[in-house]
Each structure stands twice: as structure tokens, then as C-alpha cells.
Amino acid sequence: MNKVITMLCAALATCVVFAEKPATEGAEVGKWTMDIPAAKALAKEVNKPIFINFTGSDWCGWCQLMDKKVFSQSEWQAYAKENLILLWIDFPKNKNLVPEAYMERNREFAKQYKVNGYPTYIILAADGETELGQLSADADATAQGFVNQVARELLISNLDQFLSPEDYAAWQALQQERKDFDEKVAKWQVKMRKESEAFQTAFQTMEKKREEILDKALEASKK
Secondary structure: OHHHHHHHHHHHHHHHOOOOOOEOOOOOOOOEEOOHHHHHHHHHHHOOOEEEEEEOOOOOHHHHHHHHHHHOOHHHHHHHHHHOEEEEEEOOOOHHHOOHHHHHHHHHHHHHOOOOOOOEEEEEOOOOOOEEEEEEOOOOOOHHHHHHHHHHHHHHOOHHHOOOHHHHHHHHHHHHHHHHHHHHHHHHHHHHHHHHHHHHHHHHHHHHHHHHHHHHHHHHHOO
């Protein structure tokens, strides 16, 4: 009896991790699919961006939270149906949730975009290659709020269509300034890490010398 209950619970858990069960083959606008080539082909055909969900659908709490609060909601589904190709790249514990033929391809795909944790959301242009933006989970996420974030990332990639030449030039200058700032921060972080490692090494050397002197004193006190 306990075995039956366990099996039923497992089956129910598998059912609820998806807002909508992803297709394993083919692609439709606004519908989740695991088929990378089909998603890219459709994106080019209809000239719509690809929204990639790198997820651990049956074990990742944040992934399941976003599925419940965002992807299962009508606001998201309505927006996706009009604007996005949805690509579901899953790394579940239950290997039956993903075709075996896709597992290695998914790993390589995640490596390509330097995915280090789940969920990670990446938006690609309709060419299936150009990265437009990256988003993550949020404990306070709402469907409409997340839609607004995606729309904002897409807008940034087409700002020249909506701004005057002067404003667009100002935007580009600020983007370059931000890039330079990020590079400075990255260099500072490397410097701080090296200094921290040097301090740690110096501290360990000092402590070793202290212990050696104390050991000598201890031996002398025994005579």
C-alpha cells in the first residue's frame, strides 16, 4: 500500500512541475518545446525571439516557483503566444522527463551560454544566436512583472527604432560607460581576491611561526 501511495505522489509531482508539458518535437509560437533546431527554425520563419528556460523542473524550488507564479498564468501565456518562441532546456532528476537523445545536447547548450544555476532565462534574437538579455528568478515575481522585464530586454535591442538620433547616441554612450564600469569592477574583484589570498597566506605563515616559537617555549618549560 505504501509503495502505491509513493508511486502516486511521484506521478502527481511530475504533473505539477510544468505549467504546460513541453513538446519533445516541433515548435509552436508561445508553446514550450525541447526541440532546439525546431525552435530556431520557427524563430527565423516568423521573426520572433526565443525565450530559453534552463530549468531543473522536478527538483529546483526556484524553477517551480516561477512556473507557478509566472509561466502558468494567463498574462504570461497571452504575451508568449504573440511574441515568443519558448524553449525548455531541462535537467531533471527524473530522466524520463527528457528524451535521452537530448541530454548531452542540453548540457552542451547550457555550457554554450555559461549557465551556472537554475533557473536561468536567456533571450535570443530571431536569428537563434544573438543574445539579447538574461533574467533570473525572483521571490516576488508576478506574471505581468516578468512580462514587463522580457519586453524591456526586447525593447533595448531595438531602441534605435523608438528614439531620436540624439537620444540613441546618448544611450549608446551610457551603455559604453556601463561596460567600462563593469570591466573596472571585474578587475577590482580580481585584485581583491588576489590580495585576500596573499593576506591569508601571510596570516598562515605568521601563525605557523607563532606555533613554532610556542612549541620551543613548551619544550623549554619541561626541562
